[in-house]
Amino acid sequence: MTDERALIDFVTSQRWFGSKTREVTHASVVDSAVLRDSDPRLEVQLVETRFDTGTHETYQLVTNGGFDALGDPRQVRELVHLMRSGAKLPAADGVVEFDAVHGDVQAGELREARVVTAEQSNTSIVFDDELILKVFRRLEAGINPELELLRFLTERGFANIAQLAGWYSYAGKQMTATLGILQRFVVGGEDGWARALDAVASGDDAFVDSLRGLGEVTGRMHSILGSDPSDPNFCPEATSTESLGLLTATVDEEIENIFKDLPEDVPELEPIRGRGEEVRERLRLLTNLGGAGRVIRHHGDFHLGQTLWSQDDWVILDFEGEPARSLPERRRKRSPLRDVAGMLRSFAYAASAAELLRGADVPPGWETRARDEFLAGYRATVEQSLVPSGAAMDKLLKVFELEKAVYELRYELNNRPDWVGIPVAGIVRMLEEEVPV
């Protein structure tokens, strides 16, 4: 269609392209399916980008002659129509299948469509404030965890999510992969992250008070996710003898790697530069704990930005897991406290961000109160057998908070260098805290 250089330039310049620090040497369309033959023609393409070391990644493009038809969101209505009709469309080397949750995709004509601008690693389009379509960009073989978790929670009547309405997927020579999902759109939802920043800046207590509710919702979500022993993909499992060791080793290595790689020219890194061993020592102290509870499927990338406040209740979004991790890694059962830690880190993040971005004076004790409210709600609703008790819970939480902060540090260094100071501040704070006993 177009020359390789243009394709490389297009893909690598997209926000959703995940490997910005690596050099792409080749790009090619490995399979494609025609979604609509009449003008304007619409196609799904699987594009393989190869790196200089010979590894590769696969991305999804939806095109209409150019590279990206999603930029013209009216085109994309076709995807929803295809879900409604349960279409199966041939690709050159496979098939693209569309499915709808029974009775949940409205039959009427879709009128308006707009692209969600906040989306990072995928592309989302809202139709008439009724439906939201997420087109996955980076494709990996296997069921996307978001589809898996949304189906599970939707089927079990968990109300605090945007209900699943449909999805489409590819099965072919190249791989089997989820291409996109359609959900009910939550009308008038207010982004949890933005609410937090406003609350910090304005000193409004209502937000912090509402975090108890978020903790309760989170606890209920975990209880449901760990409630079905008959489904091997979801049944809660006892932690094996070495699971804590594996966790420690994994986090320790992430710490080691990030500290080995700290770029010289980022002044925000000064407070932690050269302190890698100290951080690793802290991790060793924290991982001296007894039981680690149980492991379950969980949200995987849980923070305020994944929540909406709508009609006086919380809605949990985006069950994809951390985009930088591989699909098998994101599907792995782990302690639900990993989600809790993600949210706690998010409170610290919100406080720092309000300070850094809006010049707000953080009300004294704001983060502590936010944590306490959230944890109180969580402890009240979570199935007790899923989490360890007493100091072990506090320590395990800290381990996951540390893991999260290290992950954030890498993410910010790769994507938003201006934000590096936030995880740095978090890591410094954790080094200064007492170890729970």
Place this chain on the structure above:
Amino acid sequence: MSNADNWFERDPLWFKTSVFYEIHMRAFFDGNDDGSGDFRGLTDKLDYLQWLGVDCIWLLPFYPSPLRDGGYDIADFFGINPDYGTVDDFKHFVDQAHQRGMRVIADLVMNHTSADHPWFQASRTEPTGPYGDWYVWGEDDTRWSEARIIFLDTEPSNWTWDPIRGQYYWHRFFSHQPDLNYDNPEVQEQMLNVLRFWLDLGLDGFRLDAVPYLYERDGTNGENLPETHAFLRRVRAEVDARYKDRILLAEANQWPADVVAYLGDGDECHMAFHFPVMPRMFMAMRREDALPLVEILEQTPPIPDGTQWGLFLRNHDELTLEMVTDEERDYMYEEYAKDPRMKLNLGIRRRLASLLDNGRDEIQLMHAILFSLPGSPVLYYGDEIGMGDNIFLGDRDGVRTPMQWTGDRNGGFSRADFQQLYLPPLMDPVYGFQAVNVEAQLRQPNSLLRWLHRLIALRKDHPVFGLGTYEALRPENPRIFAHVRNYEDDTVLCVHNLARSAQAVELDLSRWEGFIPEEMFGRTRFPRIGELPYLLTLAPRGFFWFQLRKDEGE
């Protein structure tokens, strides 16, 4: 859902960039407290293997068996040894492995069965019955005398008298393992049924045990016969026609020139073990001389596209010395088997760590060399933590002791009573489970296990190790084993010091003038390569791997 198609990107060459991990089911983890490892236990430990970075698990035979040869004496090709679980347990295990991004291959013995197998029982009692011709029977024990005896320590002949049938039967291995008769088309067809049965259950391929010996012909030594290759081509064609991304890995303990034949023109096995390279790695280490290694790689013929060598340091058998000269064998015995109990057949029955006197630098250097060579590395369970062996146990049991998970009772391998264990775990002060175990090494950032985890991760970031060209550098210092690997835009320079002392080496890198060598573990940039020989100094038994990067500063 046990189909790998659901969880893997299509990749017919996946095995070329994979790290393999060999597991003796009985020894890995006991999931039902009966003293023997099983599929449920193994499934419990998949998270560990996923963390380690294993791409493909190779299972030793798990079929019903009287276990007189570690399960290589198969009594039913379509079942699971009840000690290990059920076919459902197997399916669940394979599915769970696939979901974690790991594939599974299994040992299959095509050459022979257990004497307990119903086919053999029928063959000996009913010579004119349907199985009468499924084995190789003879009136006397003199035919094919050119065929060597492989298990020298136990077998006086390849023929054994069967008093029931009143004839001799042919066996290349133990006398309780009669060879199947591949001149009988029914035998061929049934063996294909066996392959299909397991592939249909989701298995990703087979390690074909003892593959050179399928046929017997007058005037030959009965190894590597054209008929054997023809049958393997048929097996491959069947697999390719019905399944995708499955592999056949040949165990042919032969010289490289003969082993290459098992890869055919890319139409027999996908992989074959490179046996002779392994003893030479040990030799090079002991002699502090790269020559044995460089030479064997030079003598290794090129292999067809789409095929790969399987490389290993140690496995479940003795360290085999069949593919060395007599002098080399004497040298190896002298250096590595000081106690006669350590010898078995033509080999040494010890584990990696004990062969290397538990030297951490030596163990790491051996792994570095293994991982840098053209081929896919195959690790043997327990070697990643430096487990030892027990030479007082019979046959090859000494290297098949329980995996050491923790310092607790039975090394965390089983909650059964000690007396119930299939073999005692190691309890000596150096290699015993209290000193050497997964739990402790996970917690020590500088442990062998953690180091190996990093090495595996590094290898996976660089397909060059599995796919790239290999070019030996021949520095003047004979103690240095150095070579360059290249794949697409990735060029890697590997330099290993085999000596017990620090060494300096000058390498001719003029072809890469202007490139910057970047050390791959620490990502440290070394001085730019210039016109003059490149000088490196290496610590005793030390090594460097560099990625050669274009200098973008200019």
